[in-house]
Amino acid sequence: MAHQPQASHELRRSSRLKDLLTSDDLSRDAINTLFETASRFALDPFTERDFLARESVVIHMTKPSTRTRLASETAIAHLGGTPIFVRGDELQLGRGETIADTARIISSYSKALIIRTFKQSDVDELAANATVPVINALTDLDHPTQALADWLTIREQFGRDLNGRKFTFLGDGNNVAHAWLLMGAALGVHVVVATPDGAWAPNAEVVARARRRAVNTGATIEVTTDPIEAVKDASVICTDVWMSMGDSEADRLSKMRDLAPFSVTEKMMALAAPDGIFMHCLPAHRGEEVEASVIDGDRSVIWREAFHRRTTIQALLFHLIKGDLPASADTL
Numbered sequence: 001m002a003h004q005p006q007a008s009h010e011l012r013r014s015s016r017l018k019d020l021l022t023s024d025d026l027s028r029d030a031i032n033t034l035f036e037t038a039s040r041f042a043l044d045p046f047t048e049r050d051f052l053a054r055e056s057v058v059i060h061m062t063k064p065s066t067r068t069r070l071a072s073e074t075a076i077a078h079l080g081g082t083p084i085f086v087r088g089d090e091l092q093l094g095r096g097e098t099i100a101d102t103a104r105i106i107s108s109y110s111k112a113l114i115i116r117t118f119k120q121s122d123v124d125e126l127a128a129n130a131t132v133p134v135i136n137a138l139t140d141l142d143h144p145t146q147a148l149a150d151w152l153t154i155r156e157q158f159g160r161d162l163n164g165r166k167f168t169f170l171g172d173g174n175n176v177a178h179a180w181l182l183m184g185a186a187l188g189v190h191v192v193v194a195t196p197d198g199a200w201a202p203n204a205e206v207v208a209r210a211r212r213r214a215v216n217t218g219a220t221i222e223v224t225t226d227p228i229e230a231v232k233d234a235s236v237i238c239t240d241v242w243m244s245m246g247d248s249e250a251d252r253l254s255k256m257r258d259l260a261p262f263s264v265t266e267k268m269m270a271l272a273a274p275d276g277i278f279m280h281c282l283p284a285h286r287g288e289e290v291e292a293s294v295i296d297g298d299r300s301v302i303w304r305e306a307f308h309r310r311t312t313i314q315a316l317l318f319h320l321i322k323g324d325l326p327a328s329a330d331t332l
Ligand code: CP
Pocket: 064, 065, 066, 067, 068, 069, 138, 146, 281, 282, 283
């Protein structure tokens, strides 16, 4: 039977998490709950097939997507619901209707809103005005649903105890790098982000947030410009495209030049831990951020990582709509 979500003010009063807006919104307990449910959906996606019966979830994207869109639509279908996909130019938002009014309308028709767009503040404003859960499906600043799939894949690979291991992201200090830092901080693990200095470094406020969170969780947050030190003994080497959606084409040449030493090569993989793996959220540009033989090689777990986009989004929808995740990210 489909659950009725509480109004947002009731959810806040009862200290339940309403939305997933950033990669540090979740407590470690909440992440563990999501991973357990996602693992159940990985084995059988239909165990909650009536949860969204006769209900819909809106997916609104102003940037392209293969995995996040298809994983979301499939996850909603597996929960028995109907996905309603609306492109960026299909809402009245583009003609001046306010974000707040849009949020109220979507809340009156659907059980949740999954949104991919440019500005994080637009997603935050939608969530503040929606009475249903809002899920950030990528902004310029963060990619929290990707982080969930990444860390579930890592936990499957190395088990629950990730102490003593080092998890490295190499390349552009973009939304995926931010998600790596923030969820690593939430999980209390040792994360490294290696980027060139300056324009392609991670956002300083995000790094500061990760460091603040690490005080409570025991995480180690390392930000460096040295790719070789970063990959030494790493259990994971993760990367992402160098030109993100919305990046200025005017920067392409200088960006490619600056990022070249951060390309994940066979030589770098040889420096990783003996059981070290390669990860990439995809889409990939072979020959730029990663050598084809690495991403298509034995140590690459990209297909399992992509598979878990669906299981983790399904788990997220299930728990956010039920309203049973703790609101406080500070609880371990
Ligand atoms: N990894 C990821 O978010 O892929 P899409 O852009 O295809 O959704």
